Structures are given as C-alpha cells and as structure tokens.
Amino acid sequence: MNLIANFAVLSSRRVIFDVPVCDLGWEDALVFINELLSMPVGQTSISFVNAHNMLMTLRDEEYRSILARNLVLPDGIGLNIASKVAHGTPFxxxxxGTDFVPALLTFMEQPRRIGLIGGQRDVVERAAVNFRRHAPWHELVVVSDGFFDKDDPSEVIREVERLKxxxxxxxxxxxxxxxxAHHHIRTDHARLVMTVGALFDFVSGRVPRAPKIVRAMRMEWAYRLLQEPSRLWRRYVIGIPVFLYHVVRYRFRRHAGLKAIQNERAR
Incomplete structure (x- = not known):
C-alpha cells in the first residue's frame, strides 16, 4: 500500500459524536497499520473506542480532541449501532483491541521491538510472556507497570528513549x-503507539475472555457484566440506554446540520 493509498484509507472514516472512526475491514486494517510502520517518518497513535468511551467524549473535551487526532478503530456492537443510525450501515x-493487537503482532512479519506500559507488575509481565509465545519473532519489553508517578514520569520516559x-x-x-501518551510520548519514542485499556488483563489470563460463541454473537459485554457486576453494572445497565439516546440525538442533529448546509447552498 503506497502513500496515496494510505491517505485514501485515512479519508475512509465515519464520524460518530464528532470523532472520526475508521471503517476498515480486518485485512485492510492490518495491512494499513503494518504499512504505517514502514513509512520513513511520523508517528501514529491508535485508540480503540467503544460505546462507553464515546460517552466520555461528550463530557471530556480534551479526550475528544485527542481522539480526533488519533487513528480510531471501532470496538463493539455499540459503535455498530451508532454507525447504522448515523450513516446507514454498520462498521x-x-x-x-483484545483481538486486534495479537492479530497485528502475528501479521507483522518483520521483527519489531515492542514496549508495554500499564497494569499491575505481575499482570504486564505475564502479558509479555504470552505475547512472546504468540509471536516469538518480536522483542517484547516491559517498560513499566501502570503505578508510576503520573506527575513526574521522567524515569519511564528515559526508559522508553533508551529502548528505541x-x-x-x-x-x-x-x-x-x-x-x-499525547502529552509525553514523542515521535522519536515509537513509530506506533496503541492505547489498549484492559488488554494486559486479558492477555495475561487474569480476566477470562467470553466463550467464542458469545463473542461471535457480539455479547461479550454481557459476559463481562456477569463476571464483574459491581464494577460494570453502571457502564452497561445505565450506560447503554444513555448511549442509545445520544446516538439518536446525534443522528437528528447531524441530519439538521446537513439540511441547513443544503439550504444555504441552494440560495
């Protein structure tokens, strides 16, 4: 995929809650991101966004602004519903990220040095071990757990710089x-930055994945709710109806905006 094709892919996005979300299939996404690593300059930051994250953007302007600069990939059935309502078709x-990141490591044939930051120390260490088993031609390095001083991350940044x-x-x-990542990770620190939430918990085995049939039905959220009801009930029981309300509201607001533009052009 050449540079022109890369720009074509970047332009193929659907706006959800004012955040552009890539509408790529699996193979196109893997090829595209692998090609980005081969380009001579620049850095790409990838975020995986679900319905809960989208609701956050409505009350967190900085977060929404950062996502608008990142390469955003759709995660979960909520984004499909939003895309169907706003644009007529699902993604x-x-x-x-839980499926895509391991698939990307497998897809990348050229060995890469990959750093991990986040989670509890034993969790991220086990995740690194499992990543090495999954794709042994890459070099996986634990940079830090997630319990460093966020106000003074100089030691972590020095380690990132050292590792190249x-x-x-x-x-x-x-x-x-x-x-x-937006405030502290520079272009010379890494060519590709991926923010992955609870990925290390799943890869390490600390949190079990839903059975494949449940995932195929796009019901992993329900499985997670059953596993951790006290932590997740608000996100799903309250969050899903609130998200659907904002999806419909966004659809009508977007439609009204497009109609106003058409009327202005017709004058």
Missing amino acids: PANLN LDILIIGMGTPLQEKW
Missing part, C-alpha cells in the same frame, strides 16, 4: 492512557 468489522521502540502499547485505562 465492516469489530476491531476491538518501534511500537509502544499502553494499558492504563481510558481516558488517562490517551492523555498521558
């Missing part, structure tokens, strides 16, 4: 991870 694929990474994977929870 081509569910590019959730190709890829940096940050799992510190949304929106902290996106804001931290």
Whole structure:
C-alpha cells in the first residue's frame, strides 16, 4: 500500500459524536497499520473506542480532541449501532483491541521491538510472556507497570528513549492512557503507539475472555457484566440506554446540520 493509498484509507472514516472512526475491514486494517510502520517518518497513535468511551467524549473535551487526532478503530456492537443510525450501515468489522493487537503482532512479519506500559507488575509481565509465545519473532519489553508517578514520569520516559521502540502499547485505562501518551510520548519514542485499556488483563489470563460463541454473537459485554457486576453494572445497565439516546440525538442533529448546509447552498 503506497502513500496515496494510505491517505485514501485515512479519508475512509465515519464520524460518530464528532470523532472520526475508521471503517476498515480486518485485512485492510492490518495491512494499513503494518504499512504505517514502514513509512520513513511520523508517528501514529491508535485508540480503540467503544460505546462507553464515546460517552466520555461528550463530557471530556480534551479526550475528544485527542481522539480526533488519533487513528480510531471501532470496538463493539455499540459503535455498530451508532454507525447504522448515523450513516446507514454498520462498521465492516469489530476491531476491538483484545483481538486486534495479537492479530497485528502475528501479521507483522518483520521483527519489531515492542514496549508495554500499564497494569499491575505481575499482570504486564505475564502479558509479555504470552505475547512472546504468540509471536516469538518480536522483542517484547516491559517498560513499566501502570503505578508510576503520573506527575513526574521522567524515569519511564528515559526508559522508553533508551529502548528505541518501534511500537509502544499502553494499558492504563481510558481516558488517562490517551492523555498521558499525547502529552509525553514523542515521535522519536515509537513509530506506533496503541492505547489498549484492559488488554494486559486479558492477555495475561487474569480476566477470562467470553466463550467464542458469545463473542461471535457480539455479547461479550454481557459476559463481562456477569463476571464483574459491581464494577460494570453502571457502564452497561445505565450506560447503554444513555448511549442509545445520544446516538439518536446525534443522528437528528447531524441530519439538521446537513439540511441547513443544503439550504444555504441552494440560495
């Protein structure tokens, strides 16, 4: 995929709550991101966004602004519903980080040095071990757990600089991870930065994935709710209806805006 094709892919996005979200299928997304690593300059920051994250953007202007600069991939059935309502069709694929990141490591044939930041020390260490088993041609390095001083991350940044990474994977929870990466990770630190939420918990085995049939039905959120009801009930029981309300509201607001533009052009 050449530079012109890369720009074509970047232009193929659907706006949800004023955040451009890539509408790529699995293969196109893997090829595109792998090609970005081969380009001679620049840095790409990738965020995986679900319905809960989208609701955050409505009350967190800085988070929404950062996502607008990042390459945003759709995660979960909520984004499909939003795309269907706002644009007429669902996204081509569910590019959730828990599945996509291991698939990307497998897809990248050229060995890369990959740093991990986030989670508890034993969790991120086990995640690194499992990543090495999954794609042993890459060099996986634990830069830091997620419990360093966020106000003075100089020691962590020095370690990132020393390692000369190709890829940096940050799992510190949304929106902290996106804001931290935006403010502290420079282009010369890593060519590709991915903010991945709870990925290390899943890869390490600390939190079990839903059975494949449940994932195929796009019901992993319900499985997670059953596993951690006290932590997640508000996100799903309250968050889903609130999200659907804002999806419909956004659809009518977008439609009114387009109609106003058409009327202005017709004058």
